Amino acid sequence: xxxxxxxxxxxxxxxxxxxxxxxxxxxxxxxxxxxxxxxxxxxxxxxxxxxxxxxxxxxxxxxxxxxxxxxxxxxxxxxxxxxxxxxxxxxxxxxxxxxxxxxxxxxxxxxxxxxxxxxxxxxxxxxxxxxxxxxxxxxxxxxxxxxxxxxxxxxxxxxxxxxxxxxxxxxxxxxxxxxxxxxxxxxxxxxxxxxxxxxxxxxxxxxxxxxxxxxxxxxxxxxxxxxxxxxxxxxxxxxxxxxxxxxxxxxxxxxxxxxxxxxxxxxxxxxxxxxxxxxxxxxxxxxxxxxxxxxxxxxxxxxxxxxxxxxxxxxxxxxxxxxxxxxxxxxxxxxxxxxxxxxxxxxxxxxxxxxxxxxxxxxxxxxxxxxxxxxxxxxxxxxxxxxxxxxxxxxxxxxxxxxxxxxxxxx
Amino acid sequence: xxxxxxxxxxxxxxxxxxxxxxxxxxxxxxxxxxxxxxxxxxxxxxxxxxxxxxxxxxxxxxxxxxxxxxxxxxxxxxxxxxxxxxxxxxxxxxxxxxxxxxxxxxxxxxxxxxxxxxxxxxxxxxxxxxxxxxxxxxxxxxxxxxxxxxxxxxxxxxxxxxxxxxxxxxxxxxxxxxxxxxxxxxxxxxxxxxxxxxxxxxxxxxxxxxxxxxxxxxxxxxxxxxxxxxxxxxxxxxxxxxxxxxxxxxxxxxxxxxxxxxxxxxxxxxxxxxxxxxxxxxxxxxxxxxxxxxxxxxxxxxxxxxxxxxxxxxxxxxxxxxxxxxxxxxxxxxxxxxxxxxxxxxxxxxxxxxx
Numbered sequence: 001x002x003x004x005x006x007x008x009x010x011x012x013x014x015x016x017x018x019x020x021x022x023x024x025x026x027x028x029x030x031x032x033x034x035x036x037x038x039x040x041x042x043x044x045x046x047x048x049x050x051x052x053x054x055x056x057x058x059x060x061x062x063x064x065x066x067x068x069x070x071x072x073x074x075x076x077x078x079x080x081x082x083x084x085x086x087x088x089x090x091x092x093x094x095x096x097x098x099x100x101x102x103x104x105x106x107x108x109x110x111x112x113x114x115x116x117x118x119x120x121x122x123x124x125x126x127x128x129x130x131x132x133x134x135x136x137x138x139x140x141x142x143x144x145x146x147x148x149x150x151x152x153x154x155x156x157x158x159x160x161x162x163x164x165x166x167x168x169x170x171x172x173x174x175x176x177x178x179x180x181x182x183x184x185x186x187x188x189x190x191x192x193x194x195x196x197x198x199x200x201x202x203x204x205x206x207x208x209x210x211x212x213x214x215x216x217x218x219x220x221x222x223x224x225x226x227x228x229x230x231x232x233x234x235x236x237x238x239x240x241x242x243x244x245x246x247x248x249x250x251x252x253x254x255x256x257x258x259x260x261x262x263x264x265x266x267x268x269x270x271x272x273x274x275x276x277x278x279x280x281x282x283x284x285x286x287x288x289x290x291x292x293x294x295x296x297x298x299x300x301x302x303x304x305x306x307x308x309x310x311x312x313x314x315x316x317x318x319x320x321x322x323x324x325x326x327x328x329x330x331x332x333x334x335x336x337x338x339x340x341x342x343x344x345x346x347x348x349x350x351x352x353x354x355x356x357x358x359x360x361x362x363x364x365x366x367x368x369x370x371x372x373x374x375x376x377x378x379x380x381x382x383x384x385x386x387x388x389x390x391x392x393x394x395x396x397x398x399x400x401x402x403x404x405x406x407x408x409x410x411x
Numbered sequence: 412x413x414x415x416x417x418x419x420x421x422x423x424x425x426x427x428x429x430x431x432x433x434x435x436x437x438x439x440x441x442x443x444x445x446x447x448x449x450x451x452x453x454x455x456x457x458x459x460x461x462x463x464x465x466x467x468x469x470x471x472x473x474x475x476x477x478x479x480x481x482x483x484x485x486x487x488x489x490x491x492x493x494x495x496x497x498x499x500x501x502x503x504x505x506x507x508x509x510x511x512x513x514x515x516x517x518x519x520x521x522x523x524x525x526x527x528x529x530x531x532x533x534x535x536x537x538x539x540x541x542x543x544x545x546x547x548x549x550x551x552x553x554x555x556x557x558x559x560x561x562x563x564x565x566x567x568x569x570x571x572x573x574x575x576x577x578x579x580x581x582x583x584x585x586x587x588x589x590x591x592x593x594x595x596x597x598x599x600x601x602x603x604x605x606x607x608x609x610x611x612x613x614x615x616x617x618x619x620x621x622x623x624x625x626x627x628x629x630x631x632x633x634x635x636x637x638x639x640x641x642x643x644x645x646x647x648x649x650x651x652x653x654x655x656x657x658x659x660x661x662x663x664x665x666x667x668x669x670x671x672x673x674x675x676x677x678x679x680x681x682x683x684x685x686x687x688x689x690x691x692x693x694x695x696x697x698x699x700x701x702x703x704x705x706x707x708x709x710x711x712x713x714x715x716x717x718x719x720x721x722x723x724x725x726x727x728x729x730x731x732x733x734x735x736x737x738x739x740x741x742x743x744x745x746x747x748x749x750x751x752x753x754x755x756x757x758x759x760x761x762x763x764x765x766x
Contacts, residue, residue: 059662062663063728063731064728123661125661288449294429329744331642333619339622343650348654348657348658350675356616359435361624389431396431
């Protein structure tokens with residue numbers, strides 16, 4: 001794809017629509033051309049907006065190695081950018097809101113995934129949008145099942161009890177494709193499964209599967225069927241979307257819906273959780289301060305085995321490895337409890353944590369992105385406990401996601 | 412562990428926060444409808460009350476401030492809370508300006524009407540207050556006796572005392588319990604007919620350290636009381652500095668100020684910043700920041716200091732990677748932070764002078 005040919009967002013959409021249609025035909029004929037990547041969108045999040053109207057794309061990408069050129073001469077929310085990286089043309093970038101942006105690419109999976117991952121890692125301005133199993137479950141229960149009972153849906157589950165082991169391999173974090181996953185002969189629990197079946201059939205057995213084997217709650221990918229078309233759009237837990245349907249515009253529309261759900265949930269989480277000192281002026285001119293906020297609580301039932309808990313602390317904090325990218329000096333309060341007044345290394349924001357085999361309690365000082373909560377839930381489900389219960393203050397995380405999705409709360 | 416004033420204060424703070432229902436914490440104030448109104452809100456006592464106490468010879472603080480002030484808007488109830496390790500008697504030794512009985516007498520003289528009016532709440536006449544002393548386990552009965560004694564003296568001096576109750580904080584193997592003194596009257600539903608062992612507010616596993624995560628890591632009036640409190644504050648300072656520098660490195664030019672570091676480390680810093688007791692802490696943090704910036708300058712980072720603000724310029728992506736590499740290194744993470752020695756507490760050199 002030579003993106004230099006396109007002079008407007010509309011023309012780029014037309015091209016991507018044609019491209020999606022061609023690839024879908026090839027998929028249907030089982031002849032997807034070598035090196036012909038499916039369209040992929042990567043949903044990314046930047047820092048809380050602090051009231052700004054639009055994001056400053058060049059400032060956000062400073063230092064990442066990506067070069068962006070605006071189309072249509074616009075540089076605002078409706079802007080659309082061509083993206084180049086060190087290997088040449090990469091795709092398109094568009095701000096979706098003051099806080100979220102999408103990168104669309106037709107490059108093949110490994111090239112595209114690696115480019116986006118290394119860009120996110122290179123800056124404290126960007127993180128992925130993390131879609132936890134809980135979020136997928138809500139979309140499945142309240143949209144796909146009632147609205148599309150006869151459509152084929154694909155669910156992929158992945159849980160790796162990586163902290164049952166003391167070793168961590170960085171490749172464990174890469175979520176490229178099942179066939180490319182690194183397999184090593186170490187004994188620990190792992191569950192990976194993909195189901196493609198009609199919705200109403202899945203509804204018959206999924207609840208039981210989840211009851212008997214909790215890794216079925218760790219949904220890694222959910223295919224949302226395309227409206228009135230064969231195929232659908234695969235939403236990955238780390239914010240990637242793979243287009244397996246014949247239109248780009250329909251897929252992008254789904255991306256926008258998920259972004260709205262995500263953004264509103266994140267905003268409510270921040271409103272409820274942000275820990276800050278607030279000053280009040282008194283009648284005599286004196287001042288008083290109060291503290292507002294609430295904790296995030298993740299509960300593990302049954303509790304984590306002591307060795308898993310200790311491996312988790314050692315890997316994450318003492319060795320600085322693992323998927324959570326948290327940093328800090330654990331203050332050990334016995335062998336089953338630690339306090340960490342640390343940092344979330346994705347955006348370099350503070351986070352205070354109490355961790356025991358039974359729970360994690362997190363306090364997010366003001367400015368720490370609510371995205372941190374989504375990332376923690378997603379990765380805890382995948383690597384630590386797929387059945388984890390999460391509370392935002394005194395409200396269940398799953399209830400919050402559901403309430404936002406169904407419009408019962410506004411934020 | 413031995414209870415400390417900061418532990419007690421943080422425990423009380425958690426009991427006002429929303430947490431999962433049926434979880435390991437039972438926030439008895441929150442579940443009853445109380446909110447946090449203020450931390451250490453000081454207020455001046457009415458002149459006539461001070462005069463009457465003076466005439467009666469009652470030790471009295473002119474500007475008391477409870478550790479916490481809770482508010483129940485619906486019931487129009489204010490709950491000043493004082494945290495103390497031990498009980499105290501009603502008599503202040505001659506010349507003692509800091510004896511607890513002075514603060515207790517003043518807080519007992521503070522009516523709901525006065526507090527509500529002082530804080531500018533609507534319909535102040537509708538408000539009532541109840542003073543709560545949260546003390547170490549087994550100290551509640553003696554504290555209650557002191558409160559009753561002081562109340563009687565105030566009545567003699569024609570001052571109407573407010574309701575008051577003492578609450579013991581008990582740490583047991585299976586949890587932290589709050590137990591009101593037998594004669595205490597506390598307008599918190601869970602504490603009105605408590606089980607004989609008290610109300611369990613934090614569930615603990617056998618042998619679990621009872622410390623809660625500290626929301627408030629420091630109080631300049633008391634300072635850290637044990638090794639945990641020193642470590643917690645040190646780590647708050649380290650993470651504050653790390654976050655402020657690390658999150659800004661993607662811009663070629665940016666500032667970080669000492670006040671930002673202090674505010675990030677201690678969320679209520681603004682309340683204490685002008686207090687004499689906070690000066691030593693400020694100096695110590697400044698010395699630590701200066702030490703880290705000196706290390707960064709050796710990495711060719713251009714940092715100019717003006718007063719207590721430092722400006723980073725010419726930050727390239729490569730330099731940003733290097734600095735982040737240092738900030739996540741074991742050497743930095745494990746590096747000593749001295750906030751306590753006299754040498755750093757008395758260090759008045761500005762950053763600019765300190766290069």
